[in-house]
Amino acid sequence: MEPTAPNEFLQIWQMILIVGAAACFVIALLIYIFHNIKLAGIKDYKMKYDYLSLSEIKAYKVSVIFIAIGIAMIINMYGRDMQTFDPVWFFVLIFISIAGATLVGYVGALILQYYYPTRLHKKLQKWRYMPRINPKTGNRMRLLSEDEEDVHLDEGMQAEEEVFSVDYDVWIDEATGDTKIEKYQGHLEALQCNNCGFYTMKIIREEIIQQPTADQEGELLKHYKCQYCSSVRATQFHIAKEEDYSHFKPEKAVFKKNTTVDVVRIEVLSSLGEKRSYEFQSVEQAEKFLSEFDIEKTK
Numbered sequence: 158m159e160p161t162a163p164n165e166f167l168q169i170w171q172m173i174l175i176v177g178a179a180a181c182f183v184i185a186l187l188i189y190i191f192h193n194i195k196l197a198g199i200k201d202y203k204m205k206y207d208y209l210s211l212s213e214i215k216a217y218k219v220s221v222i223f224i225a226i227g228i229a230m231i232i233n234m235y236g237r238d239m240q241t242f243d244p245v246w247f248f249v250l251i252f253i254s255i256a257g258a259t260l261v262g263y264v265g266a267l268i269l270q271y272y273y274p275t276r277l278h279k280k281l282q283k284w285r286y287m288p289r290i291n292p293k294t295g296n297r298m299r300l301l302s303e304d305e306e307d308v309h310l311d312e313g314m315q316a317e318e319e320v321f322s323v324d325y326d327v328w329i330d331e332a333t334g335d336t337k338i339e340k341y342q343g344h345l346e347a348l349q350c351n352n353c354g355f356y357t358m359k360i361i362r363e364e365i366i367q368q369p370t371a372d373q374e375g376e377l378l379k380h381y382k383c384q385y386c387s388s389v390r391a392t393q394f395h396i397a398k399e400e401d402y403s404h405f406k407p408e409k410a411v412f413k414k415n416t417t418v419d420v421v422r423i424e425v426l427s428s429l430g431e432k433r434s435y436e437f438q439s440v441e442q443a444e445k446f447l448s449e450f451d452i453e454k455t456k
Contacts, residue, residue, distance in 0.1 A: 174233050178234075202284045202285070293330075313357070316385035317385075350386060355383070357383050363378070376396065
């Protein structure tokens with residue numbers, strides 16, 4: 158007896174699932190391999206740092222999506238030995254497959270959002286502090302301390318470091334005096350000043366124009382001032398209905414002055430369970446950071 162049309166559809170559907178699942182897993186693997194090959198092909202350590210910080214988690218998220226789709230197809234192949242087509246069972250399997258893919262994607266997203274950044278941070282630190290080589294002479298360069306590097310930074314750069322919006326590393330070839338300045342994202346967010354162009358525009362004052370209620374959003378006015386050229390501006394924001402905007406303020410920390418300290422690491426845990434880590438090259442820098450720290454303004 159020749160197979161009926163529904164049974165022919167079932168056979169074709171099963172073949173599509175097998176090929177599709179294999180293709181999804183292969184694509185996920187190729188994305189991972191391509192990402193690491195491209196990383197290995199970047200010779201400049203700063204460029205490696207930038208590529209990792211911008212692309213690694215994005216690439217892995219795409220891989221997780223293809224893996225989730227592949228797993229959904231595998232789940233949908235359950236009962237592939239059925240000889241007859243059952244519409245109810247077919248749509249139940251589709252629903253279960255979507256649920257399985259969603260679960261895999263959600264777990265993968267949580268890992269990439271909360272666990273993997275710690276591992277990525279270690280990779281980034283490795284490339285950031287890998288000794289630089291002077292391309293002109295082949296000499297090994299030395300990373301200057303915070304106090305030593307200021308002479309090589311202009312006033313605008315120093316202002317950006319003062320507000321922790323940008324962090325500059327200065328490498329020097331002590332034999333020739335050649336320097337290399339590298340720019341990194343700072344610990345605290347600051348806006349770019351429209352006047353001088355530096356990322357030194359900080360919030361100096363906030364005022365609530367209209368209090369939020371259960372039925373209506375509120376209005377918040379933030380006043381900014383450039384820490385370099387003193388330009389000012391104000392921006393209005395909406396406040397969500399009945400939202401709690403209480404700020405987390407750490408207690409004032411006092412560090413013993415110790416010139417032998419190489420790195421100060423600060424971990425901040427908010428009342429919502431959010432954890433953030435910061436590293437500084439001196440206790441003075443860590444003290445200044447804590448005096449200005451507001452977890453709400455780092456979001």
